[in-house]
Amino acid sequence: MAKVKYYYDPEKLAFLKIRPKKFKYLRNVFLFILSSAIFGILGLFILINTNVLQTPKEKVQEREIAEFKTNYLLLNKKLDLLAEVLNEIEVRDNDIYRAYFNTAPIPEEQRKSGLGGINRYRAFAGLTNEKILVTTNEKMDVLSKQIAIQSESLDDIIELAKGKEAFLASIPAIQPVKNEDLKRMASGYGYRSDPFTKIKKFHAGMDFSAETGTPVYATGDGKVIRANNQLSGYGNLIEIDHGYGYLTRYAHLYKYNTKQGQSVKRGDIIGYIGSTGRSSGPHLHYEVHYQGNVVNPLNYYYGDISAKEFELLSQEANQENQSLD
Incomplete structure (x- = not known):
């Protein structure tokens, strides 16, 4: 119950009740309602953004979301x-x-x-x-x-x-005749004296002198594309196509240890030294061809000889002596 307030009236010499104005009363009511609404909204906002009103299910979901974010x-x-x-x-x-x-x-x-x-x-x-x-x-x-x-x-x-x-x-990378089987490296690549005409002419390979029947080895993997004596002057001849532009020839053989169409590996015995065809004695005439051009076989012996052996072989091969074919 609101307190009753009085004031003293000097004319009437008495205390009279203070009667509030109607507008002021309405204003006070409005302010009360407004402040209540503001506090209500503020309280609701706080409740929504805190865990006070969360259900157990919502708390579990919030924890799962936090774990999900961490993961x-x-x-x-x-x-x-x-x-x-x-x-x-x-x-x-x-x-x-x-x-x-x-x-x-x-x-x-x-x-x-x-x-x-x-x-x-x-x-x-x-x-x-x-x-x-x-x-x-x-x-x-x-x-x-x-x-x-x-x-x-x-x-x-x-x-x-x-x-x-x-x-x-x-790639041809070894000697076609083992060092221990060699008598000598008879002739190298380049211009040499022909054993029959004694005229200098280009010698397209290297001659390895050895006993008849000495094994001849394939110098690289490849396929035998010739094993016959149909190429003039070469006698019994083997040609190996190594692919990648490389081809090797092994001439004047005594006999074959392979046949045309056969695949061979580097180091396989493909035939034996002889003196067939245009030859002045038992030896192997060996050629290396690359991209259709004959090249110096001396550059393809890095697979099985030492630096010292290569140097000696190079010295012998570069002597302008007489070839054996």
């Missing part, structure tokens, strides 16, 4: 580490593997190119953790693309390595 942050860190490892592999791929096989590196813009096109992540629009969801999925998509490119590149490197291995095995 995504950890996943992002792992993706960053994977990106660093992949980057190191890409560097080795371009600067070591592809450089070794003389193959053009994969351009950086191709490795790092974006996915482009339509918005791939519009499904996350408006979600509470939209930013972290988009960032994580984008990283995963980019990494997946880079891994696919790198995987294809490593497949190419494996094929190049296989090809390189076959290439190295095919």
Whole structure:
């Protein structure tokens, strides 16, 4: 109950009741209602943004969302580490593997190119953790693309390595006659005196003097494309196509240990030294051809002799003596 207030009236010499004005009363009522509404809204806002009114289910959901966000942050860190490892592999791929096989590196813009096109992540629009969801999925998509490119590149490197291995095995790289079987390296590549006419003419190979029946070895992997005596002057002749532009000839053989169409490996015995055809004594006439041109066999003996042996062989081969064929 509101207190009754009085005032003293000097004219009437009496205390009279104070009667509030009607407008003031209404104002006070309005202010009361307004302040109540403000405090009510403020209280509701506080309740909504605190855990005071959360149900047990909402608390569980909030905890799950927090764990979900933490897990995504950890996943992002792992993706960053994977990106660093992949980057190191890409560097080795371009600067070591592809450089070794003389193959053009994969351009950086191709490795790092974006996915482009339509918005791939519009499904996350408006979600509470939209930013972290988009960032994580984008990283995963980019990494997946880079891994696919790198995987294809490593497949190419494996094929190049296989090809390189076959290439190295095919190049003529050893002497066709072992040193211990040689009497001497009778004649080298270049202009030599013909044993029959005594006139200088170009000698297209190297002559290895040895006993009849001494084994002759294939100097590289390849396929026998000739094993007959149909090439004039060469007597019993073997030709091996090594691929990659290389071909070798083994002439004046006593007999064959292979046949036309047969595949041979470096070091296989393919025949035996003789003196058939245009020959002045038992020896092997050996030629190396590259891209259709005859080349000096001396440059293809790095596979089985030492530097000292090569130097002695070079000195003998470069003497302008008489050939044996």
